[in-house]
Structure formats: C-alpha cells, structure tokens
Amino acid sequence: MKPALSIILFTTIAGTAQGLMVVLAVTTLANQxxxxxxxxxxxxxxxxxxxxxxxxxxxxxxxxRAWRAVLMWRTSWMSREVIVLPAFMALAGGWAVWATLAEPPTAAAAAPWLAALVIPGALLLWYCTAMIYACIRFVQEWAHPLTVVNYTLLGLASGLVASGTLGALAGDSAFASSVTGWSIATTALAWFTRGLSLRRNARLKPKSTPQSATGIQAARVVQKSMGMTGGSFNTREFFHGATAQVMRKTPLAFQALAFGIPLLLLGWAWATSSPPIWPLAFVSQAAGLLLERWFFFAQARHPQNIYYQAVS
Structure with missing residues (x-):
C-alpha cells in the first residue's frame, strides 16, 4: 500500500496524545x-x-464533506472514529480549560470524574482507529488482533515517554521518576508485540496467485509490462515505490529508534536520575514511530498487486 503522510501523522500524533491523557488519568485516580x-x-x-x-x-x-462520514456509523469503523475523536478532544480540552480557570480545590474535585471518562475514551478511540485496518480481511498484514494491540501499546508507550519528558521540562522531576519504570516496561512490551507482528507478516503467503488474478492457467505466469504507458489509480495508490532494500532495512531502523534507543536512554535516566535524558528518548521514539507507521502501511500487500506486479 502507499503510505499517506497525513494518516501517518494523524495516527502517530493522536496515539501519543491519547497515551498522555491516559497517564494523567491513571495518576489522578491513584491520587498521584x-x-x-x-x-x-x-x-x-x-x-x-x-x-x-x-x-x-x-x-x-x-x-x-467530511461531516458525512458520521452517517455510516452502523457499519464503518472510520465513521465511529469520526464520532469518538471529537468527543475525546472535547474531554481533553474541557479538562485543560477547567484546570486552567478553576480554583485548585474545585479543579481537584472534578479531576477523578474527568479521569474516569478519559481512560475508556482513549481505549475506544484506539480500538476504532485500529479496526479501520484490522477489519480489512483481504489485507492479511492488517487482519489480525495484533493490529489493535500494537496501536494501543504504541500509543501508551509514547504517551508515557511524552509525560516523563513534559515532567522533566516542567521541573517536576519527581513525576518523571515515577513514570520511568512504567515507560520502560510498556516500551519493551510494545517492542515485543510489534516484533510478533513483524514475524507473522514475514511468513504470510498470498491467498491468490498470478493464475487466479489473471485467469491464465499456465504453470508459470510472469508480468513483463504494466500494460499501459502511464500510471493509473491502481498503480499510484497501492504501490509504495520503495525498493526491496529499503523494505528490509526499515524494520531494523524503526525498532532501534522507537524501542532500542529509548529503552537505553530511559534506563540511563532511571539509574542516574537525570531529567535531561527524557527529551532525547522522546525525540528518538517519535522518529521511530513515524517510521514504524510508514512501514505499517507500506508492508500491506493489496491483492490487486498480484495483477499489477510491476509498476515499470
């Protein structure tokens, strides 16, 4: 599939924001x-x-015409996401405004109620976003429960690292220290589950064949030409254009940036109680997650590509 920059940014940034709100909600409910x-x-x-x-x-x-997306909420996960996202944004923004304008005792009294709504709201939004892809059964790389698990864990991991970074930058070193262990554990767990999906997808075999795609029942069918002098919607939207070498090296790169380097930096921060390390971990993880989301889309093989095997 062809990764769209807008969707890469949307899913990555929104996922981190959801994780950030979950961390705040959990610590609020824990009275910390x-x-x-x-x-x-x-x-x-x-x-x-x-x-x-x-x-x-x-x-x-x-x-x-974006508002029309909500009309298909009975059958479309995208429509459900379009409904849940503004509701979650209103919840986050309302909490921010309330905490800014209200007196400290009043704001503290309302916080547990807001926190209790944030957690299921974030989980529901992660589920809706992931199911947009997991429900597409003919894209084998996506049609698996690990898609939902990875969207959730990657969002939680990045939210925890973001919360520790903001705590360090705001001078709240005690809060940053309190989430260090959780950041390490969640990042490691996210790495493990993402690794499971990488291994699963590497072993997948297309259910269709060139023979079934073309109707030519020869023993060996090889495409020699795209069949047209210019591109089409099919060749533009369902081919990522990256070389095989890039596809092989990208998983190594995003695993190092999103998981390996942040874990080393967070371990260093935990051992030395050094807040300035947090921003480095956040920047590395953010870059890695953007690359991970690009690979998530690029690795998906649409069945139509069996027919349009080569773009040039």
Missing part, C-alpha cells in the same frame, strides 16, 4: 497527579489532538 506538569500535559495533549485532526483533513478529497 503531576504538580508542575499538569497544565503542560493537558494543553499539549489537546493541541496534539487538534494537530492530528488537521493532518487528517489533507487525506480527504473533499474536506467540506
């Missing part, structure tokens, strides 16, 4: 909310959700 980093976390998550929504509009052919 951040002190200095409370407002930075709330407003950062809200701005990231808005930015993700704006990025998603660049994927639409007619942005002014």
């Amino acid at each position: 909310p951040p002190v200095e980093a409370l407002l930075p976390m709330l407003w950062t998550a809200t701005c990231m959700l808005v930015l993700a929504l704006v990025a998603s509009f660049f994927h639409l052919g007619h942005p002014m």
Whole structure:
C-alpha cells in the first residue's frame, strides 16, 4: 500500500496524545497527579489532538464533506472514529480549560470524574482507529488482533515517554521518576508485540496467485509490462515505490529508534536520575514511530498487486 503522510501523522500524533491523557488519568485516580506538569500535559495533549485532526483533513478529497462520514456509523469503523475523536478532544480540552480557570480545590474535585471518562475514551478511540485496518480481511498484514494491540501499546508507550519528558521540562522531576519504570516496561512490551507482528507478516503467503488474478492457467505466469504507458489509480495508490532494500532495512531502523534507543536512554535516566535524558528518548521514539507507521502501511500487500506486479 502507499503510505499517506497525513494518516501517518494523524495516527502517530493522536496515539501519543491519547497515551498522555491516559497517564494523567491513571495518576489522578491513584491520587498521584503531576504538580508542575499538569497544565503542560493537558494543553499539549489537546493541541496534539487538534494537530492530528488537521493532518487528517489533507487525506480527504473533499474536506467540506467530511461531516458525512458520521452517517455510516452502523457499519464503518472510520465513521465511529469520526464520532469518538471529537468527543475525546472535547474531554481533553474541557479538562485543560477547567484546570486552567478553576480554583485548585474545585479543579481537584472534578479531576477523578474527568479521569474516569478519559481512560475508556482513549481505549475506544484506539480500538476504532485500529479496526479501520484490522477489519480489512483481504489485507492479511492488517487482519489480525495484533493490529489493535500494537496501536494501543504504541500509543501508551509514547504517551508515557511524552509525560516523563513534559515532567522533566516542567521541573517536576519527581513525576518523571515515577513514570520511568512504567515507560520502560510498556516500551519493551510494545517492542515485543510489534516484533510478533513483524514475524507473522514475514511468513504470510498470498491467498491468490498470478493464475487466479489473471485467469491464465499456465504453470508459470510472469508480468513483463504494466500494460499501459502511464500510471493509473491502481498503480499510484497501492504501490509504495520503495525498493526491496529499503523494505528490509526499515524494520531494523524503526525498532532501534522507537524501542532500542529509548529503552537505553530511559534506563540511563532511571539509574542516574537525570531529567535531561527524557527529551532525547522522546525525540528518538517519535522518529521511530513515524517510521514504524510508514512501514505499517507500506508492508500491506493489496491483492490487486498480484495483477499489477510491476509498476515499470
């Protein structure tokens, strides 16, 4: 498949914002909310959700008709995502405004109720986003429960690292230290499950064959030409254009950036109690997750590519 930059940005940024809000909700319910980093976390998550929504509009052919997506909520996971996302944005933004304007005792009293709504809201949004791809049965790389698991765990891991980074930058080193262990554990778990999906997808074999795609029942069918002098929708939207070498090296690169290097940096931060290390871990993981999401789309093989085997 051809990765769309707008969707890569949307899913990555929104996932991190959801994870950030979940961390804030859990620590609030545990009566250990951040002190200095409370407002930075709330407003950062809200701005990231808005930015993700704006990025998603660049994927639409007619942005002014985007509201029509909600009409198919009974059958479409994308329609359900379109409904859940604004609701979650309103929840995050409302909490941010409330914490900014209300008196500290009043804001603290309302926090547990808001936190109790944030957690299921984030989980539902992750599920809706992942199911957009997991429900497409003919794309074998996506049609598996690991798609939902990975969207959720990658969002949680990046949210934890983002929360520790904001805590460190806001001078709330105690909060950053409190989430270090959880950041390491969740990042390691996300690496494990993403590795499972990589191994699974590497062993997949197409259910269709060139013979079934073309109707030519010869023993060996090889495409020699695309069959046209120019490209078409099929060749533009279902081919990523990357070389086989790039496809082989990309998983190594994103695993190092999104998991390996952050784990080393977080371990260093835990051992030395050094807050300045957190931003380095966040930058490395953010770059790795963008690359991971590109590979998630590029690795998916649409069945029509068995017919259009070569673009040139």
